[in-house]
Amino acid sequence: MTTVLEGAPAGLVAVDVQAAAVQFLVDEELYPLPAIYGAAYVFIDRCYVFLDRPEPARVRVVLTAKSGAAEPEALRALIGEFANELLSCAFRHQIAQDNRVLIETATMQALAGAMGQPSLDDLAKFDFSDQGFDDPLGIAMSWEEKHGRKAPKSESEGGP
């Protein structure tokens, strides 16, 4: 028989002391499925983890003590730690999503570097006509080119 855990959000957490199990209803809009998988995976060495989908966009996580007996306080601690791990996994998933392009670019550059020096054939085929970038503000110019003393004009160029 399941009972509501005191202090836990109503309708989200339920405890079955007789079965030494606690269940947690997770909203997939708040916690994406990869995060739920990640948190569940962390806990499979400590307890039996079972996932279920009682309704769309909701995942029910059932954690059962391996020993077969658990006090309500132990079950409360278990679900609390799971919730923390779930939050951590969701945040890491979000960071990975946000930085996916950066990670892929860095990985690609590392792999390209590991491929070694280009061959003579590669260099022969290289298109040198391709301009790297425009520099209308002269940012790429050296200090001497930009601010150095100008060479005196030759007399042939004319003067007063």
Add this chain to the structure above:
Amino acid sequence: MTDRHELRFSRRLYHGEAVDQAVKAFARFASFDLEQTDDDWVVRFTPNDPALARRLRGELGNHALGLTVQRGGAK
């Protein structure tokens, strides 16, 4: 009296091959019967030792979940 148990793994959450592989891993501890419905992979089993039913149920679920996660999810 037979000690028959049933586990329903959601097809949206568990990879089918992971469930199959988990059942194979525990095949010597129980006799299994598999079925698939539109929503679930249904595993029915009768443990060789009824005292191990609870543990078998839990370990089977963990094994299927672990393999599903290693495969990157249900798809």
